[in-house]
Amino acid sequence: MEENNNTLFTVTVYSENQVGLLNQISIIFTRRNLNIWSLTVSSTVLEGVHKFTIACRTSRRQIEAVVKQIEKRIDVIKAFYYTDDEIIYQEVALYKVPTDKILDDNDFESLLHRSNAQILEINRTFAVIQKTGHCDETKQLYEELSKYGVLQFVRSGRVAITRSTVEQVSRFLEAQEERREEIERK
Amino acid sequence: MTGSEAIIKSLIAENVDVLFGYPGGQIMPFFDKLYDYQKELRQILVRHEQGAVHAAQGYARACGKTGVVAVTSGPGATNVITGVADAMVDSTPLVVITGQVSASLLGTDAFQETDVLGITLPITKWSYQIRRAEDIAWAVARAFYIARSGRPGPVVLDVTKDAQIGILEDFKYEPCSFIRSYIPVPTLQKSKIQEAAQMLAEAKKPLIVYGQGIILSHAEEELMALCNKGGIPAASTLLGLSALPNDFEHYKGMLGMHGNIGPNIKTNEADLILAVGMRFDDRVTGKVDTYAKQAKIIHIDIDIAEIGKIIPVDLGIHADAKQALGLLTLLIPEGNHSEWEAEFDACNAVERKRVSLPEIAPSEGPINMGEVVDMVAEVSKHSAIVITDVGQNQMMAARYSKFNQSRSMITSGGLGTMGFGLPAAIGAKIAQPDRHVCFFGGDGGVQMTIQEFGTIMQEQTGVKVIILNNNWLGNVRQWQELFFGSRYSQTRMLNPDYMMIAEAYGFAHRRVTERAELREAVEDMLKDNRPYILEACIVEEGMVFPMIPPGKGVTDIMLNANEWYTDGRK
Numbered sequence: 001m002e003e004n005n006n007t008l009f010t011v012t013v014y015s016e017n018q019v020g021l022l023n024q025i026s027i028i029f030t031r032r033n034l035n036i037w038s039l040t041v042s043s044t045v046l047e048g049v050h051k052f053t054i055a056c057r058t059s060r061r062q063i064e065a066v067v068k069q070i071e072k073r074i075d076v077i078k079a080f081y082y083t084d085d086e087i088i089y090q091e092v093a094l095y096k097v098p099t100d101k102i103l104d105d106n107d108f109e110s111l112l113h114r115s116n117a118q119i120l121e122i123n124r125t126f127a128v129i130q131k132t133g134h135c136d137e138t139k140q141l142y143e144e145l146s147k148y149g150v151l152q153f154v155r156s157g158r159v160a161i162t163r164s165t166v167e168q169v170s171r172f173l174e175a176q177e178e179r180r181e182e183i184e185r186k
Numbered sequence: 187m188t189g190s191e192a193i194i195k196s197l198i199a200e201n202v203d204v205l206f207g208y209p210g211g212q213i214m215p216f217f218d219k220l221y222d223y224q225k226e227l228r229q230i231l232v233r234h235e236q237g238a239v240h241a242a243q244g245y246a247r248a249c250g251k252t253g254v255v256a257v258t259s260g261p262g263a264t265n266v267i268t269g270v271a272d273a274m275v276d277s278t279p280l281v282v283i284t285g286q287v288s289a290s291l292l293g294t295d296a297f298q299e300t301d302v303l304g305i306t307l308p309i310t311k312w313s314y315q316i317r318r319a320e321d322i323a324w325a326v327a328r329a330f331y332i333a334r335s336g337r338p339g340p341v342v343l344d345v346t347k348d349a350q351i352g353i354l355e356d357f358k359y360e361p362c363s364f365i366r367s368y369i370p371v372p373t374l375q376k377s378k379i380q381e382a383a384q385m386l387a388e389a390k391k392p393l394i395v396y397g398q399g400i401i402l403s404h405a406e407e408e409l410m411a412l413c414n415k416g417g418i419p420a421a422s423t424l425l426g427l428s429a430l431p432n433d434f435e436h437y438k439g440m441l442g443m444h445g446n447i448g449p450n451i452k453t454n455e456a457d458l459i460l461a462v463g464m465r466f467d468d469r470v471t472g473k474v475d476t477y478a479k480q481a482k483i484i485h486i487d488i489d490i491a492e493i494g495k496i497i498p499v500d501l502g503i504h505a506d507a508k509q510a511l512g513l514l515t516l517l518i519p520e521g522n523h524s525e526w527e528a529e530f531d532a533c534n535a536v537e538r539k540r541v542s543l544p545e546i547a548p549s550e551g552p553i554n555m556g557e558v559v560d561m562v563a564e565v566s567k568h569s570a571i572v573i574t575d576v577g578q579n580q581m582m583a584a585r586y587s588k589f590n591q592s593r594s595m596i597t598s599g600g601l602g603t604m605g606f607g608l609p610a611a612i613g614a615k616i617a618q619p620d621r622h623v624c625f626f627g628g629d630g631g632v633q634m635t636i637q638e639f640g641t642i643m644q645e646q647t648g649v650k651v652i653i654l655n656n657n658w659l660g661n662v663r664q665w666q667e668l669f670f671g672s673r674y675s676q677t678r679m680l681n682p683d684y685m686m687i688a689e690a691y692g693f694a695h696r697r698v699t700e701r702a703e704l705r706e707a708v709e710d711m712l713k714d715n716r717p718y719i720l721e722a723c724i725v726e727e728g729m730v731f732p733m734i735p736p737g738k739g740v741t742d743i744m745l746n747a748n749e750w751y752t753d754g755r756k
Contacts, residue, residue: 016367020303020313027308068491074312074332077367175368180364 001085005059009085010160013052013070014077014169021075025052028069034058036039038091038157046169049077055158077163078169082162089160093138095129095145096152102127105148115141126151130136189319190219190350190359193283195568196326197227199359202254204228204245204616206238210258213285215350217256230616230645233637235262237609240635243278244613247596248571248623252279252333259285259547260298263344264305268603270340271309275600276425277402279338281329288348289317290312302344310338319352323359331362336370337489340401371488371506378503379510382460382484383517385501389458389482391526392418393449395441395470398425398599399463399487399507406592407463408511410434415515417522419530423447423464425599428589432568442470443734444581447537447751448530450732450740453478453717455529461485463507466496467600476739486510495558533753540745546586551572551592552725553701555579555654558708559586562624562652565708570622570650571596571614575607577661579654583626605634611649612641622650622712629655629681636687643691648715651693653684656726664729668747669736688719695719 020035022041037055044051052165056063063081071079099122102108117131131141133173138155187195193216207229209217220229232238235257253273257266263284273280273511286292289301306313312332316325317450322345329341385394400409413420413436420430421438430437439446453459459481461486462469471477474496485493486503493502503510503651514552545556559582562570568588574580574597589595596614611625630651642649659677666674688695694716699705704722711718732751733744743751 019315020307023304024307031308065491065495068495072489074365074368074490176366178367179369180366183364 001083003060003083005049006057007083008055008057008062009060009081009083010089010158011052011054011056011063011067011070011079011081012160013054013079013181014046015050015052016075016077017048017050018075021073022052024073025054025070025076027159028066029054029056032062032066034062034066040157040159042159046173049169053158053160078172080168083158086164087160087162089134089158090132091135091138091156091158093131093133093141093153093155095131095142095150096126097129097145097148097150098128099125101148106186111144113145117141187354187357188215188219188350189322189345189352189354190216192319192322192348192354193326193345194223194227195357196323196359197254198223199361200252200326200330202227202252202539204230205256206230206232206241206245206613207256208232208235208238208258208262210262210285212259212287212347213262213283213350214254215347216285216345218282228616230612230641232609233640234266234635235265236605236633237403237612237638237641239266239273239280239282240603240609241284241607241613241638241641242280243269243273243276243606244573244596244610245617246278246280246613247610248593248614249617250310250593251617252281252330254281255281257285257709258281258298259287259302260300263300263302267305269308269374270306270342270599272603272606273340274309274311276598277338277398279333279341279733280340281326281333282340282342284342284344285350286315286344286346289346290348292346306342309340310342313342313344315344315346316349317346319349319354323357327360327362328365328405331365332368336368337754351474357415360626372490372504374505374509374513375503376513377512378501380517381501382503383514385458385482385484386416386418386460386514386518387521390523391452391456392416392458392523393452393456394418394420394460394462395423395449395453395464396426396428396429396462396562397423397464400426400429401592403463403488403507404431405463405508405511408515412511412515412518415520416518417520417524417527418460419523419527421446423467423470423599424584424597426464427584428592428594431590432588433590436527438527438746439534440584442467443472444585444730444732446534447732447743448533450734450743451533451751451753453740454480456481456630458482458484462511463487465492471496471740472734472742473737476741529567536751537732542586553684553698553704553722555582555656555724555728556586557701558652558654558704558722558724559583561704561708562712563587565705565712566624570594570624573597573607573611573614573623573625574600575625576604577628577631577659578664578728578730579626579628579631579660581661582654585730594666604631607631608635608651609638609641610643611651612638612647615647615649616645618735619648623648624650624652626654628660629653629657629679630659632679639687639691639693642693642717647717649717650711651717651719653719654686654724655719655721656683656724656728657681659724660728661730667727667729684719684721693717693719695721697721697723699723
């Protein structure tokens with residue numbers, strides 16, 4: 001894929017669960033005046049390991065340096081960066097729209113169907129619609145819903161999973177476990 | 187046992203023998219317990235917390251052990267920030283203990299509460315807040331392991347008052363040797379060393395540029411062996427000075443803005459540059475766009491974030507310098523590049539004639555800065571530990587001191603902290619009491635931490651304080667003359683009588699205004715182990731040359747204010 005100084009990279013950071021890690025990671029972006037486009041924190045399949053997913057527009061050279069500096073932090077286990085073609089990623093968007101407007105419209109149901117969106121909750125005054133997808137898709141639905149008057153809109157940070165068949169963090173932790181045993185034997 | 191005692195027992199378990207500190211409200215339980223451990227742990231009361239952290243830096247760099255500091259919360263903690271930032275960029279192992287308000291008060295803007303973690307996270311290798319006495323042994327063990335392993339750096343432990351007074355049922359100290367998320371020393375990749383050996387074997391004009399990483403990994407002998415076997419010239423960064431002795435045949439001098447002409451010029455003629463334990467600071471590279479474009483570059487560093495950060499490399503080797511150079515020396519064939527090495531010597535001979543000799547051996551006029559440095563080097567037989575402040579004094583000390591053993595040059599490189607030198611000299615003297623510790627400071631920098639004369643007095647630390655007094659902030663004045671149209675904005679200093687200050691503290695002292703008195707004064711200073719203040723009244727408009735002006739490349743070298751080095755060509 002074509003890259004420039006404004007390519008969207010997804011950084012994934014695996015860390016121990018320590019207070020202040022978000023701060024430690026975010027200041028590395030701040031120092032270089034890089035704007036974090038989205039950020040998500042979650043647990044992982046590995047016990048005690050947390051995962052930060054950070055999307056940021058910059059150049060490959062910058063993001064490589066940033067990722068090395070993140071990984072240098074003591075409580076960070078591993079950090080990686082990817083372009084969009086290397087990962088499977090999604091965002092969730094919620095839209096709040098007036099109930100009377102959508103009930104009056106015959107197109108609404110087919111719009112939901114076409115967009116692969118669902119109604120999470122509906123009452124006399126408003127309905128909350130949920131859509132999972134890429135940014136351009138959730139944005140398009142926002143535009144299509146705007147004829148009803150969107151009362152509230154929110155989109156989550158991206159979550160991402162690699163296309164790689166190898167789980168690099170698990171391998172790293174296995175190697176570290178061997179190293180621990182070796183050190184303890186000495 | 188209280189948490190405070192647990193901290194002290196942990197420090198002793200880590201072989202800490204000296205602590206630099208200053209008491210205050212939230213660290214009082216700890217200092218109270220220190221009262222019972224005066225035999226086991228030497229305690230140095232500084233006069234300002236900045237002094238404590240610079241002294242610990244000087245100590246750590248003079249002997250290689252981790253420097254330890256204890257200060258109170260709030261202003262005590264914020265006063266150590268400059269030194270912590272300095273230690274971070276200059277890779278100095280420190281453990282800094284700051285008091286903190288009780289855990290229940292955190293976040294309430296309590297008296298002398300400040301967000302120490304928030305402030306120190308960007309400038310430490312690790313920062314941790316201890317809120318329970320039970321966590322002390324674990325956190326201290328981890329702190330020392332992190333501070334001294336891999337690329338060393340400062341660690342801050344912020345200890346709440348309730349953790350200090352908390353009662354522990356049992357205390358067991360286990361040193362830390364493993365952290366799951368941290369690999370201090372990477373496994374040596376032999377294939378990469380083989381590749382480097384191949385590149386070195388093929389090079390016609392190889393050049394080794396090295397930094398403090400050589401000293402930190404104890405790789406001095408390996409570096410020397412590599413230079414000897416391969417017949418390879420080597421040049422040092424400011425912080426790498428003293429890793430190789432000045433009289434070593436392959437040593438070609440210092441790199442950078444006020445470095446030697448040979449290594450700077452030849453950087454842009456070498457066909458292979460092997461960089462070891464250095465980080466291509468802008469004071470070394472000058473303009474990056476014109477730096478060593480013709481050369482293949484191999485970069486060996488223990489910190490992978492340094493590899494490719496500034497200069498794109500042909501071969502990056504993430505490794506400990508000692509291991510990497512040891513294996514590399516085995517794998518390279520014997521070599522000889524005497525013609526190439528002679529080119530360095532020719533450049534340096536021009537520098538000696540045009541710049542150095544006029545600086546250190548003038549026939550008339552006021553005393554020069556370099557002259558004083560040269561005299562101290564000569565009288566001390568090149569065996570002193572040289573400490574500098576920042577500015578012209580630093581560059582002159584770096585240029586004209588000579589070293590015959592490692593860990594003999596202690597200076598604030600990356601941060602360039604004025605006021606660093608005097609307290610750092612105290613720490614260095616405490617670490618190496620049997621060596622002369624000669625501190626070169628300017629009249630500006632000395633006054634930034636002059637309160638530490640009190641510490642010297644109280645401890646009778648035999649530091650030799652050499653004030654190069656030109657009544658100017660000389661380095662800024664030099665830039666003003668060269669680049670700001672001689673507009674001397676806020677650089678003229680009206681100074682106190684340093685001899686009266688020396689009297690007040692009871693130090694032996696001497697002021698030198700005439701060249702003829704210089705040798706005798708330096709001999710008097712170095713004849714014993716007393717604290718001594720030598721004020722050298724030096725030429726007011728002295729400038730440091732050669733100079734690569736800011737924004738210029740490594741071959742753009744000024745010999746003086748009006749003349750550029752031309753290498754015999756245009």
